[in-house]
Amino acid sequence: MLDNKIETFMMVAHLKSYTKAAESLFISQPAVSQQIRQLEEEFGVKLFNYEKRKLFLTTEGKELLKFAESVKVQTKNIKIKMKLSDKQSSPLNFATTFSLSNNDAWKIVDYYRNQRSKKIVCQTFNTQQCLEALNNGKIDFALIEGNFKQDDYDKVIIRNEPFIAVGKRGLGIEANKEYDLRELINYPLIYREQGSGSLEITRQILGMRNLSPIDFKQEYQIGSLSLFRRMLLDGVGIGFCYQCLLTDELDDGIIQKIKIKNMEVAHPISLVWLKGNDQLKEEIQVVKEILK
Structure with a gap:
């Protein structure tokens, strides 16, 4: 679970502005600055730097943001699962790129349609949009083709x-x-x-x-x-x-x-999900077997 200081840090990181973050959070700018200062003192690192009057994350700030986003996604997933009744199973949210939307997406949907009584949400995006949906916690995993920046993700290669x-x-x-x-x-x-x-x-x-x-x-x-x-x-x-x-x-x-x-x-055709999302391990293994 994320405390208020981390939530404030994430808002500043995404908006790249203390002022805009304060407006979005309905708090004062000095309060935002104080929370960021407290985080920097707590971790013993600098989280932001100004370069030519623009705000940038430091290397340590990028690492904290990656961790915080992963925790936020997992928190959202566990909240959904806890709210569902015993008779319901958690929804399956995934996306594929356009090139894979016919055969591969159908294999996944068809398997869950016949094997599990769960809500299935399948969306189709290009590669960049799939990764953005992962980052924003809108999907659990994505099936994408080609190259992408892999630092923030775990993956399994399905085929070439x-x-x-x-x-x-x-x-x-x-x-x-x-x-x-x-x-x-x-x-x-x-x-x-x-x-x-x-x-x-x-x-x-x-x-x-x-x-x-x-x-x-x-x-x-x-x-x-x-x-x-x-x-x-x-x-x-x-x-x-x-x-x-x-x-x-x-x-x-x-x-x-x-x-x-x-x-x-x-x-490579890759099955991709956010690093640190250990709750998906079983699901990923099932999907991998489906697409063999």
């Missing part, structure tokens, strides 16, 4: 998923030919939105060849996964995505994999 170039069959791209990526710049490029793991990988693939989306005939940056798929299926252009996103279309031959020279890319 191929990341491929794709286009509709009939675009004039030969199925058995291996292309230099520059040979394809006369096609429009369809790519994902800011904050998605797929966008970062696409940028890396292009950057290694001194290319960017602007080099293609036309560029479409799409935040809707259904629109992204629709544009590929309608032959608007080519794109990069995880293979699992278009499994059925690839099997049916509607969409074809485009062979690119020196492009054999696979990234």
